[in-house]
Amino acid sequence: MFQVFGIPIQALLGQLLIGLINGSFYAILSLGLAIIFGLLNIINFAHGAQYMLGAFIAWMSLTYLGVNYWVGLILVPLVVGAFGIILERLMLRRLYHLDHLYGLLLTFGLALILEGLFRQLYGVSGLSYPIPDIFQGGVNLGFMFLPYYRAWVIVASLSVCFATWYIIERTKLGSYLRAATENPELLQAFGINVPLMITLTFGYGVALAGFAGVLAAPIYQVTPVMGSNMIIVVFAVVVIGGMGSIFGSIVTGISLGLLEGLTKVFYPEASSLVVFIIMALVLLIRPAGLFGREK
Amino acid sequence: MAKKRFLTAFGTGLALVMAVSGASAAGLSDGVLKVGVMTDMSGAYSDLSGPGSVVAAQMAIDDYGGKVLGKKIELTSVDHQNKADIAANKAREWFDTGQVDVIADLPTSSAALAVMEVADQKQKVTLISTGASTKITNDSCTPYNVHWTYDTYALAVGTGKAVVANGGDTWYFITADYAFGHSLEGDTSAVVEASGGKLLGKVRAPFPNTDFSSFLMQAQASGAKIIGLANAGADTINAIKQAKEFGITQNQTLAGLLVFITDINSLGLETSQGMMLTTGFYWDRDDETRAWAKRFRERHKNMPTMGQAGVYSALMHYFKAVDKAGTDDSAAVMKAMKALPINDMFAKDGYIRDDGRMVHDMYLVQVKKPSESKGPWDYYKVLRTIPGDEAYMSLDKSTCKLVKK
Numbered sequence: 227m228f229q230v231f232g233i234p235i236q237a238l239l240g241q242l243l244i245g246l247i248n249g250s251f252y253a254i255l256s257l258g259l260a261i262i263f264g265l266l267n268i269i270n271f272a273h274g275a276q277y278m279l280g281a282f283i284a285w286m287s288l289t290y291l292g293v294n295y296w297v298g299l300i301l302v303p304l305v306v307g308a309f310g311i312i313l314e315r316l317m318l319r320r321l322y323h324l325d326h327l328y329g330l331l332l333t334f335g336l337a338l339i340l341e342g343l344f345r346q347l348y349g350v351s352g353l354s355y356p357i358p359d360i361f362q363g364g365v366n367l368g369f370m371f372l373p374y375y376r377a378w379v380i381v382a383s384l385s386v387c388f389a390t391w392y393i394i395e396r397t398k399l400g401s402y403l404r405a406a407t408e409n410p411e412l413l414q415a416f417g418i419n420v421p422l423m424i425t426l427t428f429g430y431g432v433a434l435a436g437f438a439g440v441l442a443a444p445i446y447q448v449t450p451v452m453g454s455n456m457i458i459v460v461f462a463v464v465v466i467g468g469m470g471s472i473f474g475s476i477v478t479g480i481s482l483g484l485l486e487g488l489t490k491v492f493y494p495e496a497s498s499l500v501v502f503i504i505m506a507l508v509l510l511i512r513p514a515g516l517f518g519r520e521k
Numbered sequence: 522m523a524k525k526r527f528l529t530a531f532g533t534g535l536a537l538v539m540a541v542s543g544a545s546a547a548g549l550s551d552g553v554l555k556v557g558v559m560t561d562m563s564g565a566y567s568d569l570s571g572p573g574s575v576v577a578a579q580m581a582i583d584d585y586g587g588k589v590l591g592k593k594i595e596l597t598s599v600d601h602q603n604k605a606d607i608a609a610n611k612a613r614e615w616f617d618t619g620q621v622d623v624i625a626d627l628p629t630s631s632a633a634l635a636v637m638e639v640a641d642q643k644q645k646v647t648l649i650s651t652g653a654s655t656k657i658t659n660d661s662c663t664p665y666n667v668h669w670t671y672d673t674y675a676l677a678v679g680t681g682k683a684v685v686a687n688g689g690d691t692w693y694f695i696t697a698d699y700a701f702g703h704s705l706e707g708d709t710s711a712v713v714e715a716s717g718g719k720l721l722g723k724v725r726a727p728f729p730n731t732d733f734s735s736f737l738m739q740a741q742a743s744g745a746k747i748i749g750l751a752n753a754g755a756d757t758i759n760a761i762k763q764a765k766e767f768g769i770t771q772n773q774t775l776a777g778l779l780v781f782i783t784d785i786n787s788l789g790l791e792t793s794q795g796m797m798l799t800t801g802f803y804w805d806r807d808d809e810t811r812a813w814a815k816r817f818r819e820r821h822k823n824m825p826t827m828g829q830a831g832v833y834s835a836l837m838h839y840f841k842a843v844d845k846a847g848t849d850d851s852a853a854v855m856k857a858m859k860a861l862p863i864n865d866m867f868a869k870d871g872y873i874r875d876d877g878r879m880v881h882d883m884y885l886v887q888v889k890k891p892s893e894s895k896g897p898w899d900y901y902k903v904l905r906t907i908p909g910d911e912a913y914m915s916l917d918k919s920t921c922k923l924v925k926k
Contacts (some may be wrong), residue, residue: 345567351754351755351787353787375765447762470686490736492737494724494726494727494736495725497726498730499727
């Protein structure tokens with residue numbers, strides 16, 4: 227059998243596919259962060275907690291209200307997004323004239339409160355969200371067994387990523403958004419409601435986290451700490467891609483997932499480190515990130 | 522300004538007075554027996570120890586009547602956050618100024634070992650229930666420590682031996698890459714090989730880790746009949762869940778080497794059915810355990826884990842020993858603890874060895890199918906009772922300095 231560094235090529239293909247799945251989670255989470263940072267200049271440390279919130283609300287709506295997965299996939303991001311909007315209106319808005327650091331501290335505090343609240347209510351071992359019936363089982367690709375649900379994760383998250391990129395970079399609405407970042411006063415002078423746009427953009431970024439949470443619920447155990455496990459890696463992804471670069475965050479998310487997948491085969495002990503090693507290298511060589519522009 | 526200076530001076534004076542009176546109270550054998558539960562109140566192990574262990578300790582105090590030798594028994598607790606440095610500092614503070622006589626529970630082996638060392642210097646008793654490493658009763662043993670509930674050796678013997686005997690003779694390990702994981706993997710490998718099994722490989726997963734699919738595929742490719750999970754808590758839960766997702770459990774069997782009943786509860790029987798594991802306590806074993814567990818559940822939302830039941834049992838035994846010794850002097854109490862047999866809902870004819878190991882029966886159980894379970898928390902079938910002397914490492918293999926050979 228054909229081998230690469232002693233690993234059969236088929237095993238390698240399987241690992242790459244798994245890397246792609248994890249990469250699509252990184253992509254969708256870092257995309258939300260990148261939008262919020264790139265367009266609003268807020269470092270949203272509560273992103274992980276909002277991802278966790280998405281998974282928990284999905285679980286609660288299934289368990290207490292019998293809302294199925296598909297409805298949850300639409301409804302939960304809306305609820306989490308609405309939570310984001312309230313947060314922006316009531317709290318973050320008051321911090322815009324201050325340094326970024328204040329927004330970071332506020333969102334970090336909120337993340338801790340949310341995490342603590344769910345820990346108090348449900349404990350740390352977490353809850354199980356069943357895989358939807360339609361995705362039970364999987365297909366044997368010859369080199370690996372691909373659960374249908376994981377295939378769906380790739381499709382769903384890549385479509386959402388692409389749609390978001392398209393809206394921001396290729397539509398009129400997106401051009402307003404980008405203009406609002408560059409020069410809010412001027413845009414407002416053209417009769418556009420900039421504060422509303424900012425609120426909705428923040429809500430959308432947070433809704434993306436909620437969406438990722440619903441996608442993740444059937445795969446990972448739904449626990450209060452699932453977000454804080456993820457958020458650090460996702461921040462590293464955003465830094466590598468270039469803070470605020472929409473396209474950069476998607477591409478970086480996926481490629482780092484792949485790279486992590488390879489590390490798990492060749493040197494598993496380092497698989498939780500590899501993202502941070504790349505981050506350090508990128509910061510040394512290109513401080514603005516791979517796809518970022520120096521300001 | 523003068524007023525402010527006055528207030529500062531007044532405050533300082535008051536603080537000094539309080540400090541002095543506090544110190545004088547701690548001087549004598551202090552009129553109170555104080556129990557400290559040091560545990561993980563909010564981290565990865567808080568469901569299997571944590572607040573439930575505090576409840577168990579309070580139950581022990583209440584059941585003993587709240588008094589020993591005519592003195593009041595008090596309870597205090599602290600979150601050591603699974604960090605050895607925090608645990609050691611807190612233990613020192615408790616012993617020096619907090620009047621604490623005994624520390625119980627101590628999940629996370631590194632934290633438990635750090636506290637044991639402090640307690641040894643201060644000559645205070647430690648009762649380890651949730652900490653797992655065999656180092657506790659070997660290289661690092663102390664004269665003031667008892668290791669109550671289980672250890673990695675007992676888990677390895679219980680699960681490893683039984684699985685090989687059932688035909689699971691080829692193994693692949695997915696190991697959490699830190700001291701505990703290595704210890705569990707090492708102990709189990711030895712048992713598997715001694716029982717005639719074969720090791721086909723292992724992968725060291727970073728700790729903590731959420732996505733195990735990559736490691737599971739490597740385990741699958743090895744063709745081993747058994748995939749040994751040398752990890753704990755959330756790592757085990759995610760690995761089990763994803764093994765089912767990837768269809769691995771159709772041809773291979775998982776052996777969870779450290780699984781608590783709260784893990785099964787959060788996984789659900791659908792996902793965890795058929796798995797074999799070793800435990801030091803199961804609530805639904807006999808009338809006595811059921812009665813105790815029922816009372817526990819009235820105070821705490823879950824059924825007790827073996828760690829929590831161990832905290833109760835260890836403290837009850839400690840109180841009896843204080844009564845018997847007629848003093849809270851640690852050396853005398855330890856002597857009494859080792860002399861008294863342990864007979865309660867947790868252990869039958871349990872006894873404490875020179876190395877601090879409490880020897881009691883362990884149970885090999887299998888997780889029920891959803892159709893076999895009659896209701897919430899009805900999770901295990903007890904396959905075998907493993908006699909204490911078989912479950913724990915024999916004294917002549919011990920490297921503890923207190924064991925006379």
